[in-house]
Amino acid sequence: MLKVQEIRELIKLVDQSNIDEFVYESEGSKIKMKKNAVETITVSQPQQVAIPAVQPQQVAEPVAVQVVQSAPTQPVQEVVKEDTSNLHKITSPMVGTFYQSPSPDADVYVKPGSKVTKDSVVCIVEAMKLFNEIEAEVNGEIVEILVKDGQLVEYGQPLFLVKPE
Template structure:
Protein backbone atom coordinates (compact mmCIF):
# COMPACT_ATOMS: atom_id res chain seq x y z
CA UNK A 1 0.00 0.00 0.00
CA UNK A 2 1.20 3.51 -0.70
CA UNK A 3 2.41 5.75 2.11
CA UNK A 4 0.42 8.86 3.06
CA UNK A 5 3.04 11.18 1.56
CA UNK A 6 2.96 9.27 -1.73
CA UNK A 7 -0.84 9.53 -1.84
CA UNK A 8 -0.61 13.27 -1.15
CA UNK A 9 1.83 13.70 -4.03
CA UNK A 10 -0.47 11.73 -6.33
CA UNK A 11 -3.39 13.95 -5.32
CA UNK A 12 -1.37 17.09 -6.10
CA UNK A 13 -0.26 15.70 -9.46
CA UNK A 14 -3.78 14.66 -10.45
CA UNK A 15 -5.16 18.00 -9.24
CA UNK A 16 -2.63 19.95 -11.33
CA UNK A 17 -3.09 17.79 -14.43
CA UNK A 18 -5.82 17.62 -17.04
CA UNK A 19 -6.77 14.10 -15.91
CA UNK A 20 -10.34 13.62 -14.69
CA UNK A 21 -9.80 10.20 -13.13
CA UNK A 22 -6.84 8.19 -11.79
CA UNK A 23 -6.98 4.54 -10.60
CA UNK A 24 -4.18 2.59 -8.88
CA UNK A 25 -4.51 -1.10 -7.98
CA UNK A 26 -1.96 -3.35 -6.26
CA UNK A 27 -2.43 -6.64 -4.36
CA UNK A 28 -6.13 -6.14 -3.75
CA UNK A 29 -5.78 -2.49 -2.69
CA UNK A 30 -7.33 0.16 -4.88
CA UNK A 31 -7.03 3.94 -4.91
CA UNK A 32 -9.37 5.85 -7.16
CA UNK A 33 -9.25 9.63 -7.59
CA UNK A 34 -11.78 11.63 -9.57
CA UNK A 35 -11.80 15.36 -10.14
CA UNK A 36 -15.02 17.23 -9.71
CA UNK A 37 -16.06 20.84 -9.34
CA UNK A 38 -15.66 20.81 -5.53
CA UNK A 39 -12.11 19.35 -5.60
CA UNK A 40 -10.39 15.99 -5.70
CA UNK A 41 -11.97 12.92 -4.15
CA UNK A 42 -9.83 10.10 -2.79
CA UNK A 43 -11.24 6.66 -2.09
CA UNK A 44 -9.09 3.91 -0.60
CA UNK A 45 -10.02 0.33 0.10
CA UNK A 46 -7.63 -1.77 2.21
CA UNK A 47 -6.74 -5.24 1.06
CA UNK A 48 -8.16 -8.19 2.98
CA UNK A 49 -5.41 -10.74 3.51
CA UNK A 50 -6.18 -14.35 4.31
CA UNK A 51 -2.67 -15.76 4.10
CA UNK A 52 0.84 -14.68 4.99
CA UNK A 53 2.42 -12.89 2.04
CA UNK A 54 6.17 -12.78 1.54
CA UNK A 55 7.73 -9.33 1.15
CA UNK A 56 7.71 -8.18 -2.44
CA UNK A 57 9.44 -5.18 -4.00
CA UNK A 58 7.54 -1.88 -4.07
CA UNK A 59 5.40 -1.42 -7.19
CA UNK A 60 6.31 1.29 -9.64
CA UNK A 61 3.62 3.86 -10.28
CA UNK A 62 3.33 4.83 -13.92
CA UNK A 63 2.34 8.48 -14.19
CA UNK A 64 0.90 9.70 -17.50
CA UNK A 65 3.12 12.17 -19.40
CA UNK A 66 0.64 15.01 -18.78
CA UNK A 67 1.11 14.60 -15.04
CA UNK A 68 4.90 14.26 -15.04
CA UNK A 69 5.29 17.64 -16.78
CA UNK A 70 4.22 19.58 -13.65
CA UNK A 71 6.58 21.70 -11.61
CA UNK A 72 8.30 20.07 -8.62
CA UNK A 73 6.64 20.54 -5.24
CA UNK A 74 8.65 22.72 -2.86
CA UNK A 75 9.05 21.44 0.69
CA UNK A 76 9.04 24.07 3.44
CA UNK A 77 11.85 23.63 5.93
CA UNK A 78 10.45 23.57 9.46
CA UNK A 79 12.22 25.36 12.27
CA UNK A 80 13.57 23.02 14.91
CA UNK A 81 11.19 22.59 17.82
CA UNK A 82 12.74 23.53 21.15
CA UNK A 83 12.67 20.76 23.71
CA UNK A 84 12.19 21.52 27.40
CA UNK A 85 12.34 18.92 30.15
CA UNK A 86 9.29 19.71 32.29
CA UNK A 87 7.01 17.72 34.59
CA UNK A 88 3.93 17.32 32.34
CA UNK A 89 1.52 16.12 35.03
CA UNK A 90 0.26 19.66 35.80
CA UNK A 91 0.27 20.89 32.18
CA UNK A 92 -2.73 21.28 29.87
CA UNK A 93 -2.48 19.55 26.48
CA UNK A 94 -3.95 21.33 23.47
CA UNK A 95 -5.00 18.50 21.15
CA UNK A 96 -5.96 18.36 17.50
CA UNK A 97 -9.73 18.21 16.99
CA UNK A 98 -9.28 16.52 13.60
CA UNK A 99 -6.93 14.74 11.22
CA UNK A 100 -5.03 17.24 9.09
CA UNK A 101 -1.84 19.20 8.53
CA UNK A 102 -0.46 21.35 11.37
CA UNK A 103 0.65 24.91 10.57
CA UNK A 104 2.23 27.28 13.12
CA UNK A 105 1.47 30.45 11.14
CA UNK A 106 -1.36 31.83 8.98
CA UNK A 107 0.90 31.89 5.89
CA UNK A 108 4.39 30.64 4.99
CA UNK A 109 5.91 34.15 5.20
CA UNK A 110 4.22 35.06 8.53
CA UNK A 111 5.51 34.60 12.06
CA UNK A 112 4.22 31.68 14.14
CA UNK A 113 1.08 32.30 16.21
CA UNK A 114 2.92 31.21 19.38
CA UNK A 115 6.39 30.14 20.45
CA UNK A 116 7.72 28.44 23.58
CA UNK A 117 7.29 30.99 26.36
CA UNK A 118 4.36 32.83 24.72
CA UNK A 119 1.51 33.88 27.03
CA UNK A 120 -1.92 32.85 25.69
CA UNK A 121 -5.52 33.48 26.65
CA UNK A 122 -8.14 30.75 26.33
CA UNK A 123 -9.53 32.18 23.07
CA UNK A 124 -6.13 32.94 21.47
CA UNK A 125 -5.35 31.16 18.18
CA UNK A 126 -2.27 28.95 18.58
CA UNK A 127 -2.17 27.18 15.19
CA UNK A 128 -4.09 26.04 12.12
CA UNK A 129 -5.02 22.47 11.20
CA UNK A 130 -5.78 22.13 7.50
CA UNK A 131 -8.18 19.37 6.52
CA UNK A 132 -9.61 18.94 3.02
CA UNK A 133 -8.43 22.44 2.00
CA UNK A 134 -10.23 24.02 4.97
CA UNK A 135 -8.04 25.91 7.43
CA UNK A 136 -9.30 25.45 11.00
CA UNK A 137 -8.01 27.83 13.67
CA UNK A 138 -7.19 26.07 16.95
CA UNK A 139 -7.61 28.02 20.20
CA UNK A 140 -5.56 27.67 23.39
CA UNK A 141 -8.54 26.55 25.57
CA UNK A 142 -6.80 27.85 28.74
CA UNK A 143 -4.99 30.95 29.97
CA UNK A 144 -1.31 30.23 30.44
CA UNK A 145 2.17 29.94 28.94
CA UNK A 146 3.26 27.68 26.05
CA UNK A 147 5.82 25.28 27.53
CA UNK A 148 6.37 22.94 24.58
CA UNK A 149 5.38 22.59 20.92
CA UNK A 150 4.96 18.87 20.27
CA UNK A 151 4.68 18.83 16.44
CA UNK A 152 6.57 20.41 13.55
CA UNK A 153 5.18 22.85 11.03
CA UNK A 154 3.64 20.99 8.07
CA UNK A 155 3.37 17.70 9.99
CA UNK A 156 0.33 15.45 9.57
CA UNK A 157 -1.58 15.19 12.88
CA UNK A 158 -4.22 12.76 14.06
CA UNK A 159 -7.49 13.37 15.92
CA UNK A 160 -6.73 13.85 19.64
CA UNK A 161 -2.95 14.14 19.11
CA UNK A 162 -1.35 16.60 21.57
CA UNK A 163 -0.02 19.71 19.80
CA UNK A 164 1.08 21.98 22.67
CA UNK A 165 1.76 21.78 26.40
CA UNK A 166 0.49 24.83 28.32
CA UNK A 167 1.27 25.78 31.92
CA UNK A 168 -2.11 27.06 33.19
CA UNK A 169 -2.21 30.34 35.14
Protein backbone atom coordinates in the same frame (compact mmCIF):
# COMPACT_ATOMS: atom_id res chain seq x y z
CA MET B 1 6.46 3.26 -7.86
CA LEU B 2 9.71 2.68 -9.70
CA LYS B 3 9.85 2.96 -13.46
CA VAL B 4 10.87 -0.02 -15.62
CA GLN B 5 14.23 1.64 -16.44
CA GLU B 6 14.94 2.12 -12.72
CA ILE B 7 14.12 -1.54 -12.06
CA ARG B 8 16.49 -2.58 -14.86
CA GLU B 9 19.25 -0.47 -13.30
CA LEU B 10 18.59 -2.14 -9.93
CA ILE B 11 18.86 -5.54 -11.59
CA LYS B 12 22.25 -4.60 -13.06
CA LEU B 13 23.50 -3.27 -9.72
CA VAL B 14 22.40 -6.39 -7.85
CA ASP B 15 23.95 -8.55 -10.58
CA GLN B 16 27.30 -6.75 -10.30
CA SER B 17 27.34 -6.79 -6.51
CA ASN B 18 28.16 -9.54 -4.02
CA ILE B 19 24.66 -9.65 -2.56
CA ASP B 20 22.41 -12.63 -3.27
CA GLU B 21 19.08 -11.08 -2.29
CA PHE B 22 17.67 -7.53 -2.49
CA VAL B 23 14.32 -6.26 -1.16
CA TYR B 24 12.91 -2.74 -1.74
CA GLU B 25 9.62 -1.56 -0.22
CA SER B 26 8.01 1.83 -0.72
CA GLU B 27 4.40 3.10 -0.53
CA GLY B 28 2.82 -0.36 -0.65
CA SER B 29 5.08 -1.62 -3.44
CA LYS B 30 7.66 -4.34 -2.93
CA ILE B 31 10.52 -5.46 -5.19
CA LYS B 32 12.41 -8.62 -4.29
CA MET B 33 15.42 -9.92 -6.26
CA LYS B 34 17.38 -13.16 -5.68
CA LYS B 35 20.45 -14.23 -7.65
CA ASN B 36 20.46 -17.95 -6.88
CA ALA B 37 16.74 -18.58 -6.82
CA VAL B 38 13.81 -18.19 -9.20
CA GLU B 39 14.37 -16.94 -12.75
CA THR B 40 11.97 -13.98 -12.45
CA ILE B 41 11.77 -10.86 -10.39
CA THR B 42 8.30 -9.82 -9.30
CA VAL B 43 7.04 -6.40 -8.36
CA SER B 44 4.08 -6.71 -6.01
CA GLN B 45 1.52 -3.97 -5.67
CA PRO B 46 -2.17 -3.91 -6.52
CA GLN B 47 -1.22 -5.17 -9.98
CA GLN B 48 1.56 -7.74 -10.55
CA VAL B 49 4.38 -7.14 -13.00
CA ALA B 50 6.99 -9.80 -13.86
CA ILE B 51 10.34 -8.82 -15.31
CA PRO B 52 12.85 -11.46 -16.46
CA ALA B 53 15.97 -11.55 -14.33
CA VAL B 54 19.41 -10.87 -15.72
CA GLN B 55 21.51 -14.02 -15.42
CA PRO B 56 24.66 -13.38 -13.42
CA GLN B 57 27.83 -14.31 -15.27
CA GLN B 58 29.72 -15.16 -12.14
CA VAL B 59 28.45 -15.60 -8.61
CA ALA B 60 30.80 -14.26 -5.97
CA GLU B 61 31.69 -16.15 -2.83
CA PRO B 62 29.49 -15.33 0.17
CA VAL B 63 30.94 -12.61 2.36
CA ALA B 64 30.93 -13.07 6.13
CA VAL B 65 29.95 -10.00 8.10
CA GLN B 66 30.96 -9.65 11.71
CA VAL B 67 29.33 -7.14 14.01
CA VAL B 68 31.53 -5.99 16.86
CA GLN B 69 30.04 -4.13 19.77
CA SER B 70 32.38 -2.04 21.85
CA ALA B 71 31.83 -0.76 25.35
CA PRO B 72 30.93 2.93 25.55
CA THR B 73 33.91 5.15 26.33
CA GLN B 74 31.84 7.81 28.10
CA PRO B 75 29.42 7.27 30.97
CA VAL B 76 25.78 7.24 29.93
CA GLN B 77 23.86 10.28 31.13
CA GLU B 78 20.35 9.77 32.38
CA VAL B 79 17.68 11.94 30.81
CA VAL B 80 15.45 13.42 33.48
CA LYS B 81 11.95 13.89 32.12
CA GLU B 82 10.06 16.90 33.44
CA ASP B 83 6.75 16.22 35.18
CA THR B 84 4.04 17.25 32.71
CA SER B 85 1.04 16.18 34.81
CA ASN B 86 0.24 19.80 35.78
CA LEU B 87 0.42 21.01 32.16
CA HIS B 88 -2.61 21.36 29.88
CA LYS B 89 -2.38 19.61 26.51
CA ILE B 90 -3.90 21.32 23.50
CA THR B 91 -4.93 18.46 21.20
CA SER B 92 -5.89 18.31 17.56
CA PRO B 93 -9.67 18.20 17.09
CA MET B 94 -9.26 16.50 13.70
CA VAL B 95 -6.93 14.70 11.31
CA GLY B 96 -5.04 17.18 9.14
CA THR B 97 -1.86 19.15 8.57
CA PHE B 98 -0.45 21.31 11.39
CA TYR B 99 0.65 24.86 10.56
CA GLN B 100 2.23 27.27 13.08
CA SER B 101 1.42 30.42 11.07
CA PRO B 102 -1.45 31.72 8.89
CA SER B 103 0.82 31.74 5.80
CA PRO B 104 4.37 30.61 4.96
CA ASP B 105 5.80 34.15 5.14
CA ALA B 106 3.91 35.20 8.32
CA ASP B 107 5.13 34.99 11.92
CA VAL B 108 4.14 31.95 14.00
CA TYR B 109 1.07 32.27 16.22
CA VAL B 110 2.93 31.17 19.37
CA LYS B 111 6.32 29.88 20.47
CA PRO B 112 7.56 28.51 23.79
CA GLY B 113 7.20 31.25 26.40
CA SER B 114 4.24 32.95 24.66
CA LYS B 115 1.35 33.99 26.89
CA VAL B 116 -2.07 32.82 25.66
CA THR B 117 -5.71 33.30 26.65
CA LYS B 118 -8.63 30.90 26.12
CA ASP B 119 -9.47 32.59 22.81
CA SER B 120 -5.89 32.87 21.48
CA VAL B 121 -5.31 31.11 18.15
CA VAL B 122 -2.25 28.88 18.56
CA CYS B 123 -2.15 27.12 15.17
CA ILE B 124 -4.10 26.00 12.10
CA VAL B 125 -5.02 22.42 11.21
CA GLU B 126 -5.84 22.03 7.52
CA ALA B 127 -8.31 19.29 6.64
CA MET B 128 -9.65 18.87 3.08
CA LYS B 129 -8.53 22.39 2.04
CA LEU B 130 -10.29 23.96 5.04
CA PHE B 131 -8.06 25.87 7.46
CA ASN B 132 -9.30 25.42 11.03
CA GLU B 133 -7.97 27.80 13.70
CA ILE B 134 -7.17 26.01 16.95
CA GLU B 135 -7.58 28.00 20.18
CA ALA B 136 -5.61 27.63 23.42
CA GLU B 137 -8.64 26.63 25.57
CA VAL B 138 -6.87 27.91 28.74
CA ASN B 139 -5.06 31.01 29.99
CA GLY B 140 -1.37 30.34 30.44
CA GLU B 141 2.07 30.08 28.89
CA ILE B 142 3.17 27.82 26.02
CA VAL B 143 5.80 25.44 27.42
CA GLU B 144 6.44 23.20 24.43
CA ILE B 145 5.32 22.70 20.81
CA LEU B 146 5.02 18.93 20.27
CA VAL B 147 4.72 18.83 16.45
CA LYS B 148 6.58 20.37 13.53
CA ASP B 149 5.19 22.81 11.00
CA GLY B 150 3.65 20.93 8.06
CA GLN B 151 3.40 17.66 9.99
CA LEU B 152 0.33 15.44 9.65
CA VAL B 153 -1.55 15.14 12.92
CA GLU B 154 -4.18 12.69 14.15
CA TYR B 155 -7.41 13.33 16.02
CA GLY B 156 -6.62 13.80 19.72
CA GLN B 157 -2.85 14.12 19.16
CA PRO B 158 -1.24 16.57 21.60
CA LEU B 159 0.03 19.71 19.82
CA PHE B 160 1.11 22.00 22.68
CA LEU B 161 1.85 21.87 26.39
CA VAL B 162 0.54 24.91 28.28
CA LYS B 163 1.31 25.91 31.86
CA PRO B 164 -2.08 27.17 33.13
CA GLU B 165 -2.28 30.40 35.13
